Amino acid sequence: MIDDIYITIVRKRRLHFYFVLLFFKIVDMLYKTRGIVLHSIPYNDRYYIIYMYTEAFGRASYLVSRSRGKKSTVSKALFMPLSILDMEVEHKNKRDLHRIRETKLCFPFNELFTDPVKNVVALFLAEVVLRVVKETEPDPRLFDYLCRSIQLLEISEKGIANFHLVFLLQLLSYLGVFPNTEGYEEGAYFDMQNGIFQRHLPSHRHYLNREESQVFARLFRISYENMSLYSFSRQERVDIIHRILEYYRLHLPEVGELKSVSIMQTLFN
Numbered sequence: 576m577i578d579d580i581y582i583t584i585v586r587k588r589r590l591h592f593y594f595v596l597l598f599f600k601i602v603d604m605l606y607k608t609r610g611i612v613l614h615s616i617p618y619n620d621r622y623y624i625i626y627m628y629t630e631a632f633g634r635a636s637y638l639v640s641r642s643r644g645k646k647s648t649v650s651k652a653l654f655m656p657l658s659i660l661d662m663e664v665e666h667k668n669k670r671d672l673h674r675i676r677e678t679k680l681c682f683p684f685n686e687l688f689t690d691p692v693k694n695v696v697a698l699f700l701a702e703v704v705l706r707v708v709k710e711t712e713p714d715p716r717l718f719d720y721l722c723r724s725i726q727l728l729e730i731s732e733k734g735i736a737n738f739h740l741v742f743l744l745q746l747l748s749y750l751g752v753f754p755n756t757e758g759y760e761e762g763a764y765f766d767m768q769n770g771i772f773q774r775h776l777p778s779h780r781h782y783l784n785r786e787e788s789q790v791f792a793r794l795f796r797i798s799y800e801n802m803s804l805y806s807f808s809r810q811e812r813v814d815i816i817h818r819i820l821e822y823y824r825l826h827l828p829e830v831g832e833l834k835s836v837s838i839m840q841t842l843f844n
Contacts (some may be wrong), residue, residue: 656701734803753827759792
């Protein structure tokens with residue numbers, strides 16, 4: 576009799592312990608995080624894959640249903656490039672694809688998605704981040720920089736033609752490949768391979784001539800606050816963006832060829 580009671584108690588405790596573990600396992604899968612939309616592609620007839628940069632997990636990919644039913648808690652309309660979202664997600668470290676349970680916009684963007692110029696700039700910036708940011712570890716400084724830049728793009732009225740230049744140059748410091756710009760003096764060459772200004776012609780081909788180097792020495796002082804003061808012709812801006820991207824490819828080979836560059840070049844005179 577006593578043995579039966581003991582066995583029953585043990586079984587109940589084990590069952591209780593099992594449910595406690597199961598509860599914490601389920602709870603452990605659900606997280607709150609902000610995320611920046613970078614790109615979306617169809618996965619199959621039922622789902623999209625949404626590539627995002629998140630505050631809690633760094634780079635992450637999520638499955639989102641194509642269903643537009645009334646009971647759906649996740650709207651595909653929210654996943655425009657550079658949307659900043661508040662999300663509740665299921666996240667497992669050993670998975671490549673995760674699930675979004677609920678989401679809403681952090682900031683109500685308007686011009687970013689309706690203004691044709693800002694929309695193309697947003698597509699370009701999203702493609703750049705998609706290519707260069709691969710880390711699946713959180714980086715609060717980088718996430719804050721991206722959020723701040725996106726919000727500034729929404730509200731900026733002047734200097735939009737230079738916005739992508741500021742973004743690319745400042746992003747270099749968060750990626751750990753910002754050049755040493757303090758050594759410039761008139762007549763110096765910018766050695767892109769080593770990220771320095773020097774008096775003598777580099778022994779390799781990855782450098783800027785003296786005129787280009789002078790432009791870049793000035794350009795490295797550009798910011799969101801003063802970008803409206805910088806004036807370039809269309810051809811100068813095309814040359815500058817190509818040189819910046821050449822520097823990116825030297826230090827971050829995964830950049831490759833960006834599809835949105837040609838669209839960007841047709842925008843600004």
